[in-house]
Amino acid sequence: MKNRLKVLRAERDWTQAQLASALEVSRQTINAIEKGKFDPSLPLAFKAARLFNLTIEEIFQDQVETV
Template identity: 55%
Template structure:
């Protein structure tokens, strides 16, 4: 699943660890989702979108192929 996490993090100057702290997961979990090695649970996807104050579909594209 394609996502915009890296771009959204960069806009806010957040590290993976900082985003992880904000949503309650490890930096490694954020890295796995961001690099499309792991699809997030629905709950985590909503938490990530909420952290960015965005709609879930603005962060994740379930039809997009990862880069």
């Protein structure tokens, strides 16, 4: 699962800590999601979409499995 969080953050000049606080998660959670360590929960994805005024699909992109 790829995501555009780092770019969206950069566009607004936000730190990971600021985004974390806006989404009410820890800074490490934001870091881990940006670095692809794990995927956010669906509720957290919705919260991010609301925050950035985008759809979930505009922020998170499912990897289409190329078999």
